[in-house]
Amino acid sequence: MPAVFFFLVDVSMEAVQTGVTAASCSAISQAIADLPGGPRTMVGIASYDSTIHFYNLRRFLQQPLMLIVPDVQDVYTPLHTDIIVPFIECHQTLQQLLGNIPTIFENNLIAESSLIAAMKASCLAMKPTGGKLLVFQSVLPSVGIGSFSSREAEGKTNVSSGEKEADKLLQPVDKTLKTMAIDFAEWQIRVDIFISSQTYVDIASICVVPTTTGGQVYYYYPFSALSDSAKLYNDLRWNIGRPQGSEAIMRVRCSQGLQVQEYIGNFCKRVPTDIDLPGIDSDKTIMVTFKHDNKFQEGAECAFQCALLYTTVYGQRRIRVTNLSLQCTSNLTNIFRTADLDSQFAIYLKQSANDILINPLPKVREKVTNLCINTLHSYRKYCSTVTSSAKSGQLILPEALKLLPLYTLALIKSIGLRTNGRIDDRSHWINCALTLSTALCIPLVYPRMIAIHNLASMEDGLIIPSTLPLSSEHVTNNGIYLLENGEDALIYVGNSVDVEILQNVFGVSTVGAIPSQFMLKQYDNELSKKLNDIVNEIRRQRCSYLRLRLCKKGDPSGMLFFSYLIEDKSPGGLSYVEFLVHVHRQIQAKMDL
Known part of the structure; x- marks a missing residue:
């Protein structure tokens, strides 16, 4: 199959007013310059509020033609051709449209969202080709097929009921989305969702589609057009450009005496022996557990094999086979000595x-x-x-x-x-944890903390200095600290930071003058340069742009920072x-x- 990229943009009232629509269109406009796949690559785009708007991208049209689907209970594709077209034929038309969409809907007063119906209609258009559906969403899906109402309040009634019912709020609201997601997987469509919200959107239900199709959920809450637009663009750019494949099937085999017990990750499983992956990329991990059902001889070997059949973005069908052989031992000391933490x-x-x-x-x-x-x-x-x-x-x-x-x-x-x-925060955390690479699992729960205020005295040659234990004993009132978990980064500023350090890092002379909508800039001094070098190196290591958030002592953002200091006693x-x-x-x- 060719590389197909279909973009679905939220243009409901809240998305427009909070800047999500403009940020999404800008991110797409910049990212499509790096679309892989060569001349076979195809693209399409649609937008949605309470109705769905497809666009005819054929180049012989003076401007893209909008085709509206008003029936969001029984959705359909308005055209079978010209909605998904070769990228080389529509590059300029698509760029023009992306510039126009925020203007077209700038006075939109429709608050409802037909997200689920829009995803189904888009996938119906993609059914003949398969491909990647990239969805930009801002509010709870409230109309059309698969819509649902807010459930978060049910788990917030009181502490005791919240404790008992929270697990229910982490389950999808019904089976509609799961059934739909299985259809998408059969059509070889992978769905990635970029959620830029100010309120509850029920990630527990929405993430069923990316989870089943080998996709991913990105979450920006609360979304700020000023500080989060760069991360949205970089996340999209990496999503499109990273090593990836499509229409994949994976099977794991093992020696006699062992059997595969469970697969954990984002995939669709229709037969006992294989897992289907409409999309697979370099950031995804599939965990496989084995059951020991027979004795092994001392010194014998156990063999494992993972075979992945997939299609590259250039349309080449490939198989990757990974073999592993491990020696058996009855000596438990050997197991502990060679354990991989x-x-x-x-x-x-x-x-x-x-x-x-x-x-x-x-x-x-x-x-x-x-x-x-x-x-x-x-x-x-x-x-x-x-x-x-x-x-x-x-x-x-x-x-x-x-x-x-x-x-x-x-x-x-x-x-x-x-x-x-919040339930949405927990749902997103679960979704991340299930697909995270081994190297990023520990940082997710035990972030890296670095003292920024004394970077000027750091040894030359070290980009990232030694880290600090996550304890308030190591946080002083005259210091600035960076804490990152691979996805987000908090910069904590004490109340008594030296004026010169504040000037060098933030360009201001008092803590109160640092804007809450914080953006890291590079000033002409050694401390600022080293801080920017550290942030850029962490972004390179993590393959993530890092969402920077400012935390000050004495306000809720400071409480957020201290909640990550897990070595302290806490409620x-x-x-x-x-x-x-x-x-x-x-x-x-x-x-x-």
Whole structure:
């Protein structure tokens, strides 16, 4: 199949007034310059409010012709040709249209959104070709097929009912979207959704479509046209340009004595042995767990094979085969000595994200804690060589997993497992966790914190300085700190920062003068240059533009910053020292049985 990119833009009243429509059109206009696939690449575009607007992009027209679909209960495609056309034929026409859409709808007073109907109509247009549907959304889908009303208040009635019912709010509102998503997957259509909102949009329901089609959800809340437009563009540019494939099928095989137990990630599964991926890219991870159902001989080997059949953006059909052979051992000490902390934690994270959808949060937190305790208990019982007198007084940790309790505590205190917070934030966190690469799993829950105010004294040759523990003990009132988790970055400013540092970093002389709609600029001084170098290097490492947010002591943004300092005691959990004591006591209790 050729590379097909179809753009679907929200032009409802709120999207226009908050700048989402203009930012989306601008991002598309810039990003299409890098569309891959060569002369076979095809594009299409539609917009929507309470109706759906397709555009005829054929170049013989003086300007694109708008075709309106008013029936959002029984949607259809107004034309079978000329809606999706070769990019080389319509480049200028599409650029002109993207410049005009914000003007055409600038006085739009229609508040309703027919998002689900618009997605179905767009996919009907794409059915003959397959491809990638890129959706820009701002408000809750309120009219047409698959529409729904706000459910967030149900989980906010009171703490006790919120705790019991929260898992229901993390499930799709009904089966309509799942059925539709399976159809999209069969048509080899991948859906990516860019949500730029000011209010609740029910991500739990909407994300079913990207999850089933191998797509992705991007979330900008609360959206600011000033500070978030650059991230929206860069996210779209990377989404389009990164290494990727389409119409893929993947199968994992293993040696006798093992069997595949479960796949976790974004895909469609119609047969027991294979998973279907209408889209696959370099940022997505599929986790596979295995069940051990037979004995292995000491020194024998277990073999694993992953085969992925896919089509490149240039239309080449390829197969990628990855083989792995591991030696079997009955010596548990060898297992702990060679343990991979990042991989083990990635399993904890993804299984927890799956569990949140079906179990109450206290049960999920308890399960995560017990996984950590049982792992360390096994090491203490079967591998530790410390004398019995020393064992009773200290927590014995294997060298490779010495940070496992810290990351377990970070997971328990994460957005996904906290009792407070918005349902949409938790839904998005779950969606990210299920597809995140192993390298990004730990930063998601245990961000990187760097002191900015003393960068001028940093050694030359180091782009990113050493990081600080996530504890308020390391945050001073005269400092500036950068905290990033791979997706967002918070810049915290204390109340007593030196005037010269403020001038060098922000171009102002007082903390109060720093605008809340913060944009990082580079000034002509060493400190500002080093800060910009750090941010750019992190963006390169993470393949994410990083959404920068300013946090000040004494206001809600400062509270947000301190909520990430997971080594401190908080209303939502123990301090790191208290958690270590708890883990130690639980291990002791198990040893005494």
